Amino acid sequence: MLKRAGSFFQDETKLETNPRVGFCWMRKGKQKKLLTPGTNRKAWISAALNWKSGRLHWVVGESKNSELFIKLLEHLRKTYRCHKRLHLAVDNDPSHTSGQVKEYLQASGGRVSLCPLPPWSPQSNPVELIWWGLHEAVSRNHNCEGLDELLLFAEGYLEERQPFCLKLGADYHELERSPP
Secondary structure (H helix, E strand, O other): OOEEEEEEEEEEEEEOOEEOOOOOOOOOOOOOOOOOOOOOOOOEEEEEEEEEOOOOEEEEOOOOOOHHHHHHHHHHHHHHOOEEEEEEEOOOOOOHHOOHHHHHHHOOOEEEEEEEEEOHHHHOOOHHHHHHHHHHHHHHHOOOOOOOHHHHHHHHHHOOOOOOOOOOOOOHHOOOOOOO
């Protein structure tokens, strides 16, 4: 039996072996040392947050591009194969509007549709709050020796917090509502 539709918020973030430097508590006279590997390696996480369940689905890639986005769409199509349609609220990144993505959407037979969020409105996407928490807990001042260790740490953080509780930004409180 096919369900009607699944709705998601989508976004990407970058993890780097060089830690993001930020505030942290230290004893007076004791400075925390941060590892800085010789070559800064990077990985991108593309994720979609299920609007109904709060479950976050993600894929990892070497760069933020159309291939990474299509990899996420494929993951969602396989995971939610019982859904007739999948709707994703996406930002205005070029990797979401490329020719490759348009071809993929057309080949999906209309099963996957993208709904653009307003430009420059991170408050419209609850995934931004997940990324903020990830960077505060995982990538800021981290001591991971390599990218693989950092990715395992990040994925552990995300898995442990499933399902996420959606908190919508101010944009959604401003929406016009029909009278009862």
